[in-house]
Amino acid sequence: MSTELNLEPAQLPADAIEVGRIADAWGVKGWFKVLSHNAAPEALFAAKRWYVQPSEKGARTFSGTALLEIRQVRPHSDTIVAWAQGIDDRNAAEALRGARIFVPRADFPKAEADEYYWVDLIGLEVVNREGVALGQVRDLMSTGPQTVLVLAHEQDGKPVERMIPFVSAFVDKVELPERRITVDWQPDY
Known part of the structure; x- marks a missing residue:
């Protein structure tokens, strides 16, 4: 029918x-x-x-x-x-x-302070405290207790992934207007 x-x-x-x-x-x-x-x-x-x-x-x-x-x-x-x-x-x-x-x-409802919609984080550039570019947010992954930023970047001319826990211990600030996330993370982690 x-x-x-x-x-x-x-x-x-x-x-x-x-x-x-x-x-x-x-x-x-x-x-x-x-x-x-x-x-x-x-x-x-x-x-x-x-x-x-x-x-x-x-x-x-x-x-x-x-x-x-x-x-x-x-x-x-x-x-x-x-x-x-x-x-x-x-x-x-x-x-x-x-x-x-x-x-x-x-x-979408307005996010609370220090809360973000995943869709708003996709595409943001991630830099560390020293200003070293670590990559661009390609995806986010929920691992249960925490969310992980999945970054796309190049290493020796080859595309690779970098993962950084999206927790206050590592994330210093998220600047949506500047399309940037600053983290306490080193390129060799």
Whole structure:
């Protein structure tokens, strides 16, 4: 049985960040499960407008970018469930399965002092206290008790990775406007 989705076409905002995916329908009234890309999914809870695009794999029930006006979103067990305008039954929710969820960066809640969204750290240059360039943040990795900056840099003309724990013992300051992180770290560590 195919369901015709009546989604509002939309233009993906320039500052849109992919924050999760729709996993499956939840219940019979149009709710759906969401898999967040982040352990702390504040952006999903704060934004009332989600932009969705179909999954790269599997059947596509819509194309392009669509806007979901979010009625409710809440934690449920080990997942997140949401309900959107126009998604009023299980079939409609199932038709969204696999959809990628984007939220404009401007809609993210303001981070507390000394807290940063990972997306804001990607691409920042990392230098040590002596001003030696250590690399550029390519990724972040959660190791359980701490987060690690994964830097891309060149050594002897070859691309290599450097990892630095993102903890106050090693990170002196993060300067988002200057796109720089200063650390207490030596190139030979």
